[in-house]
Amino acid sequence: MRKSRLLSVLAAAGLGAALSLSAQAAPKTDFKVCWTIYAGWMPWEYGAAQGIVDKWAKKYDINIDVVQINDYVESINQYSVGQFDGCTMTNMDALTIPAAGGVDSTALIIGDFSNGNDGVVVKGEGKTLADLKGMDVNLVELSVSHYLLARGLESVGLSERDLKVVNTSDADMVAAFSTPGVQAAATWNPLLAEIEATPSVTKVFDSSQIPGEIIDLMVVNSATLKDNPALGKALTGAWYEIMATMGSDSAEGKAAREHMAKASGTDLVGYEAQLAATKMFYTAKDAVAFATSAQLPATMTKVAEFSFAHGLLGDGAQSSDAIGMSFAGGVTTGDQGNLKLRFDPSYMQMAADGKL
Numbered sequence: 001m002r003k004s005r006l007l008s009v010l011a012a013a014g015l016g017a018a019l020s021l022s023a024q025a026a027p028k029t030d031f032k033v034c035w036t037i038y039a040g041w042m043p044w045e046y047g048a049a050q051g052i053v054d055k056w057a058k059k060y061d062i063n064i065d066v067v068q069i070n071d072y073v074e075s076i077n078q079y080s081v082g083q084f085d086g087c088t089m090t091n092m093d094a095l096t097i098p099a100a101g102g103v104d105s106t107a108l109i110i111g112d113f114s115n116g117n118d119g120v121v122v123k124g125e126g127k128t129l130a131d132l133k134g135m136d137v138n139l140v141e142l143s144v145s146h147y148l149l150a151r152g153l154e155s156v157g158l159s160e161r162d163l164k165v166v167n168t169s170d171a172d173m174v175a176a177f178s179t180p181g182v183q184a185a186a187t188w189n190p191l192l193a194e195i196e197a198t199p200s201v202t203k204v205f206d207s208s209q210i211p212g213e214i215i216d217l218m219v220v221n222s223a224t225l226k227d228n229p230a231l232g233k234a235l236t237g238a239w240y241e242i243m244a245t246m247g248s249d250s251a252e253g254k255a256a257r258e259h260m261a262k263a264s265g266t267d268l269v270g271y272e273a274q275l276a277a278t279k280m281f282y283t284a285k286d287a288v289a290f291a292t293s294a295q296l297p298a299t300m301t302k303v304a305e306f307s308f309a310h311g312l313l314g315d316g317a318q319s320s321d322a323i324g325m326s327f328a329g330g331v332t333t334g335d336q337g338n339l340k341l342r343f344d345p346s347y348m349q350m351a352a353d354g355k356l
Contacts, residue, residue: 105222108217118214
């Protein structure tokens, strides 16, 4: 699971260090990327354990250290201050933590999007999203669960003003929901599945109803990538080799998924249930199609609007356009003079074309 997707605000000193480090990027041979436990990011653990990342790194005469960080937010913070060259994170967190902190970052690989892994649940049978009016809803505040709730409320003509959000850590979510005082929650798998399994609980909204909006990425420092294209090629080449195995019905594919399941603390059945609610892009061609669609800039505009409304784009942000983002085909949104988040499908395209 994504250990915690609660957003954080980096200290000014940390941001200064991040900006300084990102500006000093230069050709080098040793790199570090980090990841945290979540269904769509377990391939990085597998690729490291099986030597696949090492093999691709050697092909390009570099070294890549793949490091697990136990705390999700901490992993992004460490990436943002230059401790790592790349990090797994969601699209919203990429915008509101490194990009909002001034660290120019590139979404190198679009691995998947949540397609039911995130949901809103209410106690009682036959409930609907509209029944949330006047309720307290427990969730990790300012996370993608918060975004999911806001998008759901929009669909039934409600807003956050119609209810009360109660900040609850992911570690406490299941226990909190089991108490009489908690009536509704927004969370993600495997917590969502555990809560759904409780008697008389209705799932009233999930991420399959906003497909392609909660996206899981491998993000790298833009300056580092520009000066070291070998890093982008090695990571992307390794990823799609892992995807080819993981997505197959062969004995090797099953063994790979069993490995990932065990490493994430579940069994094959549990892991495949999470994968069933995750739209994995097993081929580079499918990832490129998603990355070059008109939907992606539209989605990121929605994310930016939510983020600005909740004060996540920085103290100086005057509008949801405060941070510039770039996409395939020269498309940009936001302030082009403050371009800090780039969705660059060129390395995935190399993989699709067999040029890695």
